[in-house]
Amino acid sequence: MLILSRRPGESLTIGDDIVITVVAVSGNQIRLGISAPREVRVLRQEIYKAIQEENQAAANVLDSERKLEDAFKRFRSETPKGSSE
């Protein structure tokens, strides 16, 4: 991993069109400003990982058709017939 030191107000460039600026440092928190093209997705890593893992958990579940069908039957049985609510 490349490690660089930067002060508040200083930036670094990744490729031709991504600029990351250190906006402020206070205690153990750093505020970063990120300029990137709109097709580049910028996310907090823990959120990215959580959604990635949830996608993997949701994909190609063994026997998912039967389980969906069970959920659907239960849905119908718990919804009173003729209810408009």
Added chain:
Amino acid sequence: MRLNGSEAKRQRVPVSSRSCAADKKADELTVADLPKKEIHFPAGLLGFPDCQRFKLERFKPGDGSESPFFVLSAVDQELSFPVIHPASIALNYPLPVAVNRELLSALGAQSEQELIPLLIVTVRDKLEEMTVNLQGPLVINPASSCGMQLVLDDFPLRHPLLINL
């Protein structure tokens, strides 16, 4: 400079469960408008960046009745996700406030009203443990047949399916 999602949308409406005729109607309208042809996800889904071509089909239970579930499956890979429209589980899901102009243009849409949200369902062994992902919803523009997965920091990753269903 880019603001993170949660900072860009301060006035979000809380998720609430309700069920009324208006929601039902919206559900029928939007679900009926879902593209029948191939849907293109230029960025793939998170964790599946190479998977860009999908088809969407309604999940048909064995008894032939209409179910609220759809199956989004990759055209050229063995990959599929069960999905559901938020209104089908009586969920007031305030997608519009989270959609910004950059995102709209990436999907070829003029306004967030043109987009249809779909939630990925995580099927688990016990029905009670099945959840929908409110943090990473899919949005689809039926006019362009393009879609993408959003990331909404403030919403739960696992919202129970059955309390609403």
